[in-house]
Amino acid sequence: MLATLRAExxxxxxxxxxxxxxxxxxxxxxxxxxxxLHSQAPCRAGVLTLEIYQVISGPLSIAxxxxxxxxxxxxxxxxxxxxxxxxxxxxxxxLSPAEELALAIGLLSWGHATVxxxxxxxxxHGSSLRSLLQWVKECATNxxxxxxxxAYLEKRPSTTSEEALQMTSLKAGSLxxxxxxxxxxxxxxxPEIVNLSGEFGxxxxxxxxxxxxxxxxxxxQDLHRDLTQHKKTLPVVFFHNSLMERNHEVGCSIxxxxxxxxxxxxxxxxxxASGARIFGAIAAEAFLNRAKANLADIKSxxxxxxxxxxxxxxxxxxxxxxxxxx
Amino acid sequence: xxxxxxxxAIRAAIGNDLMRPALAAPGLSSQIDVQMPPExxxxxxxxxxxxSEDPKESSILRAVxxxxx
Numbered sequence: 381m382l383a384t385l386r387a388e389x390x391x392x393x394x395x396x397x398x399x400x401x402x403x404x405x406x407x408x409x410x411x412x413x414x415x416x417l418h419s420q421a422p423c424r425a426g427v428l429t430l431e432i433y434q435v436i437s438g439p440l441s442i443a444x445x446x447x448x449x450x451x452x453x454x455x456x457x458x459x460x461x462x463x464x465x466x467x468x469x470x471x472x473x474x475l476s477p478a479e480e481l482a483l484a485i486g487l488l489s490w491g492h493a494t495v496x497x498x499x500x501x502x503x504x505h506g507s508s509l510r511s512l513l514q515w516v517k518e519c520a521t522n523x524x525x526x527x528x529x530x531a532y533l534e535k536r537p538s539t540t541s542e543e544a545l546q547m548t549s550l551k552a553g554s555l556x557x558x559x560x561x562x563x564x565x566x567x568x569x570x571p572e573i574v575n576l577s578g579e580f581g582x583x584x585x586x587x588x589x590x591x592x593x594x595x596x597x598x599x600x601q602d603l604h605r606d607l608t609q610h611k612k613t614l615p616v617v618f619f620h621n622s623l624m625e626r627n628h629e630v631g632c633s634i635x636x637x638x639x640x641x642x643x644x645x646x647x648x649x650x651x652x653a654s655g656a657r658i659f660g661a662i663a664a665e666a667f668l669n670r671a672k673a674n675l676a677d678i679k680s681x682x683x684x685x686x687x688x689x690x691x692x693x694x695x696x697x698x699x700x701x702x703x704x705x706x
Numbered sequence: 707x708x709x710x711x712x713x714x715a716i717r718a719a720i721g722n723d724l725m726r727p728a729l730a731a732p733g734l735s736s737q738i739d740v741q742m743p744p745e746x747x748x749x750x751x752x753x754x755x756x757x758s759e760d761p762k763e764s765s766i767l768r769a770v771x772x773x774x775x
Contacts, residue, residue, distance in 0.1 A: 541709045541712075542710050545709045614709075618713060621713075622720075625717070655716050655717070655719070655720045658716070661753060662712070662716075662749045662750050662753060663746070665749035665750070665752055665753045666745050666746055666748075666749035668749075668752075669745075669748060669749055669752055
């Protein structure tokens with residue numbers, strides 16, 4: 381499945397991108413660790429699109445594969461945006477922020493074009509096609525709104541847990557909804573199944589993001605992470621609000637990076653002591669439970685969920701891993 | 707999702723100074739009885755359940771406590 385997806389991604393890039401410098405840069409960028417054309421990349425969005433399609437409709441069609449490419453293009457664009465937003469996090473590569481953003485815009489454009497191709501291949505037309513494209517636009521807009529809020533909240537002196545969760549849900553959940561809803565739309569015109577599939581993707585990807593946020597919040601070995609990056613992820617917001625409540629002199633949210641060597645142990649200990657990690661772990665678990673309930677509902681309607689249970693459990697983090705990630 | 711209410715419940719459990727943060731998750735310890743939104747109560751229970759199924763017999767409580775102390 382991964383090989384099929386990667387081959388179609390490459391084929392689509394070759395088809396859409398005649399300009400050789402841009403095309404080669406895109407292929408190099410997508411071959412970086414974590415990106416779709418790297419041999420170890422899980423390609424969560426695209427694979428999930430294919431898995432949900434198979435559950436509903438059986439053997440993969442060209443429409444399903446194109447839909448998976450579209451979902452993966454959107455996910456890769458989000459990764460590239462994150463690369464730009466978090467540029468001071470670690471060593472950069474050869475790409476400048478402007479180049480990386482140009483690649484991200486290219487991926488989004490191709491993603492929308494690929495949705496149209498998939499819809500055409502699946503036989504969508506008329507007012508139904510219009511409704512589908514409207515839905516795609518809403519999902520994509522919500523993803524962008526989440527990315528924007530992620531950057532916007534960094535500038536804010538204080539953030540509530542509601543705002544942090546909204547940002548996470550928009551950013552990651554909407555992408556999951558896009559992947560599963562589009563995959564289901566290629567397989568059926570039953571709106572209940574499509575909506576349920578979308579909800580499943582929304583909850584699952586929100587769970588993934590909350591777990592990633594827990595891992596990045598305050599590792600003992602690397603304080604140059606979300607805690608010092610003005611990030612407003614759910615566990616970090618909980619921690620900062622705890623400090624504010626106790627009148628610690630931390631200003632709005634930031635531990636200066638130059639002070640990290642001195643404060644690493646203290647900050648990590650305070651983070652753990654605040655309850656932020658257990659708060660984040662339980663919040664993430666609530667979304668996992670929602671996704672599992674969606675899956676049970678899908679199973680009751682279709683009689684099977686194929687490989688989806690295995691897909692979920694392959695990303696299901698153990699409580700020990702959450703806590704020991706530092 | 708009542709994330710604000712859940713935050714208050716966890717913060718209150720931490721703030722009474724009678725428990726370690728690791729013990730602040732209702733449902734993970736029978737000794738603690740803190741009211742929290744039902745969805746999070748259920749999540750704490752499934753998290754604890756998966757923790758108890760860990761082949762290393764490591765509960766989230768013990769793991770947090772070990773790291774914190």
